[in-house]
Amino acid sequence: MNNSTATESFSTDISAPDRDTLVGRAEALREKLWEDAEESDRERRLTERAVSGVTGAGLMRLMTPKRMGGYQADVRTLLDVATELGRGCPSTAWVTGVLNVGNFVVSLFPEEAQEEVWRDNPDARTALVLGVPSRAVEPVDGGAVVSGEWAYASGSLHCEWVCLLVALGADTPQPHFALFRAEEVRVKDTWFFTGMRGTGSNTVVADRVFVPRHRLLPYLPVRNGEMDGLVDADNLYRNSMTGVFSLGLLGALIGGADAALRYVREKAPTRPVAGATYANQAESPTTQLALTEAATRIDTAELHARRIADTVHRHARAGRNPDLLTRARSRMDAAYVAQQCREAVDVLVTAYGSSAFHESNPLQRIWRDINVGSRHAGFGMGIPQQLYGRALVGADPRQISVLV
Template structure:
């Protein structure tokens, strides 16, 4: 475990154990992936398996029954799960990121979530904040909608952004932590890929949020939370990095699953219109396979590099500077681009039957193409953010997600 582990904390599984648990579920997740795609949500048996393996409590505080694992562990777990089902890897990553944010709330809020259930899951949305807020005694009353809420179908809690006034001056964005039983879910997730994530719209209709379940957003985002949250939390400086880890892990896992499938099928698939005995005998197939393998391995190594920097800063209680933060966002984006490029090579090498509805490759292709275009990775913003930081200008003039 990481250097910050206290000898008095309960024994928790190490990285190898947790990654092994995820790998042991791969075949089960692979079998259930088609059902998740058709139903536009993860099957309950999948959620039960992931929860039973402890993979929904990776970032939950140890004092409340969680593992408080490092970022490298979250990445490697998400990769293994993504090898079985991209949507399952995505949900696991988002839920653990949501739990990470809850770990930054006051102790009373953490107890609300985990005191009676260490496996409690939190969906998280970092989109536009809701503005229909009414002040109330010891809290606020919230009315609004949060689209693209991955994990909302399987979470007990929801963390959404709201714009409220904490006194005189400009209103500030806060996380509002709300129980899902007080919210409704609008069935709005009709997408070509990552269908199993069920990333629907969550709706609040005059939901009361007590003050202890409101947390200022920017200090958390910027890693400036000393005195706001538990200073002993080793990952208090890493929201942007932690949030992307599970997402890129899912995409890497999906790309690797496609690579393994194409390679395994090569020895008995023909090369149409040629004299080659099979695809494995074709030099062009070999070239495409090699190119795809290199892209996927490069993506994995970049992901590991990102997590190792997060873990190093967390263990040293160092807040990464803006260049380091912008670099992580840029590299996360590059990870997803590499995986998308690898999928294109693999499906071309396999042939047009990869797009048959009965072929798992087309599902993975859809999942990776949608996942790699998440707002955090798209529109050229990560490149602009990193470039601005590299020339000594403030990248937050372009995006706060740094």
């Protein structure tokens, strides 16, 4: 599961970066990620060059505490970096987002666990799976013995640690994060999906693995932002979890949709309009209107994603948690972002024409990536709409889902 050292990387100075610097590093990777995206799609895993490039640029340290060698960046930086990476390869952006959010959760564990993860490697990466908690948990002295399977483990092929949800407790089991070393679990090859193939989101299997107590963390306080006193005083945004998980994914969708828009715009002056007298697609009002619609949808998606980030940041800096209505709205915002990105790409491939679906055309890969990624469980099944509607009438959305 660990990423081996690549023969080629995009080495970058990683000292004291601000947001603009980090986004600039992501932009510098875009062309190489674009070149490798086809191979990542074909092999169902990111290329070693892509992983080492993102890691070497320090972009796996975004959510790692400063005292552990990380950047302790804000969530807007996470979103903007993932968006820029998504313009090169949505799968790479998705994995980068997931691994950074995994590191965010590790930063809430006891210091002993953080030392284990980052003491010898500040670039250490943590895959996070928010799946159904395993019931095969046996409490023992000093911790618990865990068995089970967790599907959709994005980043599991490129991590040193894995963070999974387990149900812990005798009478009324409660969800806990359990932190495993990568070598303690097995990855079952199950990611045979049409899109986001490069994420390698396979199934993680644990077979009677002992997890010490310091690597077990109650989930509900993290969800509710009730971590006061357990986090760095200068890192207040960590006291509010609303939207953090979704922001690790949304940048990949926004960036991918924007890459499709750029591609169609660039090709329009040289592409014919079948059955018409226009010299090229750029002259056709139909194409112009399609580009307008797609660009507006992508702008709308980005504005809503930034509202999630700004909401997290504003409440955290004020030292207070957002109320349930705000949290439910952020779930709805995330679902709306995913929908806008998907619909924008649909408009673009239609405007481009049927050759968008030729296997050699990158549009068909982006179309597959966005259509799969936008249907992630966090965005789909009508649950975000139900949560927000319930909150709007004063009811508790947590009666529907714990992910709010």
